[in-house]
Amino acid sequence: MKNIIFSAIIVIASFILQNTICRYISFGNIVPNLLLITVSSFGFIKGKKAGVLTGFFAGLLVDIFFSAILGFHALLYMYIGYFNGFFKRLFYKDELKLQILLVGCSDFVYGFVYYLLTFLLRGRFHFTYYLLNIIIPETVYTILLTIVFFLTRTLFVKLFVSNERKSRSEIV
Amino acid sequence: MNRRRNHFTIQSKYLLLILTGLCVLLMTITFTTDLFTGTLADISGYVTVPFQKGISEAGSYLSNRSEELVQIRDLLQKNKELQEQIDKLTIENNNLTQEKYELNNLRSLYLLDQEYSEYQKVGAKVIGKNSGNWFHSFTVDKGKNDGIQVDMNVMSGSGLVGIVTEVGPNWARVTSIIDDSSNVSGMTLASGDNMIVSGNLELMNQNKISFSKLIDSEGKVKEGDKIVTSNISDKYLPGLLIGYITSIESDSNNLTHSGTLTPAVDFEHMDEVLIILDLKQKTENKE
Numbered sequence: 001m002k003n004i005i006f007s008a009i010i011v012i013a014s015f016i017l018q019n020t021i022c023r024y025i026s027f028g029n030i031v032p033n034l035l036l037i038t039v040s041s042f043g044f045i046k047g048k049k050a051g052v053l054t055g056f057f058a059g060l061l062v063d064i065f066f067s068a069i070l071g072f073h074a075l076l077y078m079y080i081g082y083f084n085g086f087f088k089r090l091f092y093k094d095e096l097k098l099q100i101l102l103v104g105c106s107d108f109v110y111g112f113v114y115y116l117l118t119f120l121l122r123g124r125f126h127f128t129y130y131l132l133n134i135i136i137p138e139t140v141y142t143i144l145l146t147i148v149f150f151l152t153r154t155l156f157v158k159l160f161v162s163n164e165r166k167s168r169s170e171i172v
Numbered sequence: 173m174n175r176r177r178n179h180f181t182i183q184s185k186y187l188l189l190i191l192t193g194l195c196v197l198l199m200t201i202t203f204t205t206d207l208f209t210g211t212l213a214d215i216s217g218y219v220t221v222p223f224q225k226g227i228s229e230a231g232s233y234l235s236n237r238s239e240e241l242v243q244i245r246d247l248l249q250k251n252k253e254l255q256e257q258i259d260k261l262t263i264e265n266n267n268l269t270q271e272k273y274e275l276n277n278l279r280s281l282y283l284l285d286q287e288y289s290e291y292q293k294v295g296a297k298v299i300g301k302n303s304g305n306w307f308h309s310f311t312v313d314k315g316k317n318d319g320i321q322v323d324m325n326v327m328s329g330s331g332l333v334g335i336v337t338e339v340g341p342n343w344a345r346v347t348s349i350i351d352d353s354s355n356v357s358g359m360t361l362a363s364g365d366n367m368i369v370s371g372n373l374e375l376m377n378q379n380k381i382s383f384s385k386l387i388d389s390e391g392k393v394k395e396g397d398k399i400v401t402s403n404i405s406d407k408y409l410p411g412l413l414i415g416y417i418t419s420i421e422s423d424s425n426n427l428t429h430s431g432t433l434t435p436a437v438d439f440e441h442m443d444e445v446l447i448i449l450d451l452k453q454k455t456e457n458k459e
Contacts, residue, residue, distance in 0.1 A: 016220055019300040019311075020228040024235045029377055029440075031305055048184035056191050064216050065345060066302060066309050068337065071198035078195070082188050114306055119352070119373070129374055134305050 007042065011054055014038040015061045030134070032141040033107055035062065037149070039077050040106045041099070043084025044091045051081025076113060080106045096150050100143055107142045111135035217315065217340035224299045225313055232443055291409065292449040293327070294318065298442055299343070308351040308376065309334075312445060315342045323407050325448045331436025332356070332401060332412040333445055344447075349414065350381050350439055358383060358414050359402035363392040366402050367429075369414055375432060379439070380418060384430035395420060399433055409452050 018034045025032075035058050043051025059074030067073055084102055091098060115130050124130075296312040314320050316339050326333040326346045334348035349356050350371040358369040367386035375382055386393065397417045401408040413436045420431035 012220060012223075016223045016227060016300075019302070020224055021231050023301045024231050029305070031302075049182075049187055052184060052188050052191060056195075061216060061220070064212050065220075065300065065311055065343075066307065068202075069199050070202040070212070071195035074198070075192065075195040078188065078191055082184070085184065111306075118306065122353070124352070124373070126374060133377065134373075138305055 007050065007054055008057075010038060010042075011035075011058050012061070015058060019065075027141065028137070030137040030141055032145045033110070033138060034142075034145065035077070036080065036107050036110055037103055037142060037146055039081045040084045040103050043081040044087045044098070044102055047088045048082050048085025051083075051085040052078050053081075055079070055081030072117075076110060080110060094154075096147065099146055099150060103146045104139055104143045107139045108135060111138060213338060213340035213343075217343050221299065221311075221313070221340070221343045224311070225297070228297075228299045293446045294320075294449060296320075296344075296445055296447055298445060306373070307353070308371070308439070309337070309345055309347045310442075311343050311345050312447070313343060314447065315340050315344050317341050319449060320344045320447060321451065323451060323453075325407075325409055325412060325452075327412065327446045327448065328437045328442055328444070330413055332408070332414050333437050333439075333442070335407060336447065346445070348439060350376050350435060352376075356408055356414065357402045357405040358399045359410075360386070360388075360393050360417075361398045361400060362394075363388060363390065365393065366404065367399070369399065369433065380432045380434055381415065382430065382432050383417075384423075384428070386420075386429040386431075387427065388429050393417065393420060393429070405452070407452055409448060409450065 014034050014037075018031075022031045022034060039051065039055045039058050042054040055077035056074050059072075059077035060070070062073040062077075063070045084106060087098065087102055111130075112135060115127070115135065119130065120127070294314060296314040296318075298310050299313045300311040302308050302310060312326075320336060320339050322336055322339055324336045326336060332349060334346045334351070334354065336344050337347045338345040347354055348371070349369065352371050352373040354371045356369045358367050359365065360367070365386055365388050367383045369381060369383045372380075372382045383399070395417050399414045399417065401410055401412045401414060403410045415433040415435040417431060417433045420429055422429050
């Protein structure tokens with residue numbers, strides 16, 4: 001129960017931050033995908049089921065507020081959470097490489113699938129434009145944000161958690 | 173420590189299957205009817221909108237302060253220029269009021285005053301903007317409780333911003349005209365020819381939108397011409413300013429023209445918008 005409430009708060013918070021704060025830190029109109037970081041991390045830290053559930057609810061929030069068709073983002077984020085769940089076994093808290101790789105791949109796949117389903121099907125064939133101007137910049141920026149999160153967390157652990165490391169292990 | 177105790181034991185792949193089915197069901201239902209959007213929009217609106225309001229207010233406060241510091245010198249310079257412009261404009265304004273008086277007289281002669289009657293407007297704050305880079309819609313802090321309905325036109329300053337596509341009790345979603353999937357029927361003021369103005373993600377970064385299917389047989393339309401919403405649209409009120417033509421070229425069929433136009437609204441720095449409470453369909457019914 002505690003876990004569920006904690007997860008719900010994280011998802012809602014990242015959704016709100018995504019469409020309020022993120023537009024103030026955008027570089028050249030590109031916004032990092034905070035929600036995707038959340039879903040992806042839930043997947044590879046807590047496993048497939050957590051990834052599926054957080055992905056579903058995070059996507060549903062996006063659908064309700066910003067999309068005409070309910071369930072589209074939910075489906076996309078859900079599968080991202082699920083496939084990240086496969087890497088739970090390989091995940092170590094203190095290793096950055098896997099996190100970068102997973103978040104980067106997830107964001108790239110998200111952008112690619114989104115382009116396929118909503119732009120290519122409407123006859124927007126200029127793929128290289130979208131690749132170079134939206135998909136790759138977003139992926140890079142999202143990875144940067146992941147690194148920033150990782151560093152803050154490491155710093156936080158170093159500063160405050162020397163003896164009571166166990167109780168802090170929830171924070172990602 | 174990280175291990176969770178699961179009280180319900182559903183395997184993750186079945187959960188995935190069930191939720192996939194649910195999503196597909198939701199998609200088909202929302203694609204054909206509007207059964208769920210109402211209630212879901214209500215519930216989630218009450219959970220997130222207060223936070224969004226607070227955070228975006230705080231965020232815009234901070235970014236405004238930081239921008240202010242940077243821009244003070246710039247502003248002083250601008251202030252001087254603007255002062256000069258005010259003088260110029262006052263003179264121009266005087267001339268225009270005179271002409272407007274004349275125009276009103278002529279209009280009443282032609283019984284055209286209904287068409288350009290003042291619309292009722294209500295101001296709203298932008299509280300959340302497109303989550304992601306693929307589409308361009310935003311949420312505002314007025315909703316059903318304030319009398320907002322789907323298909324109401326949204327303006328900012330003097331230009332058209334977009335149209336309300338979804339309302340919750342205390343929020344509404346506005347899809348802007350520069351969104352890749354939006355189309356508006358426009359009209360040039362120069363010749364009265366109609367055209368289709370459609371948003372385009374590729375042009376969005378250059379702050380432009382594209383138009384097509386302009387029939388300009390006399391070749392009157394040129395760069396810099398004003399484009400307004402046309403009379404024949406069933407959702408957009410006529411005569412709202414969309415933007416100015418920046419480039420125009422004739423299509424390969426030699427009948428129609430297409431090109432790009434610069435919108436009259438600065439979509440990047442949009443904190444407040446005006447929602448027109450008159451609906452096109454209703455105003456027509458009244459007549």
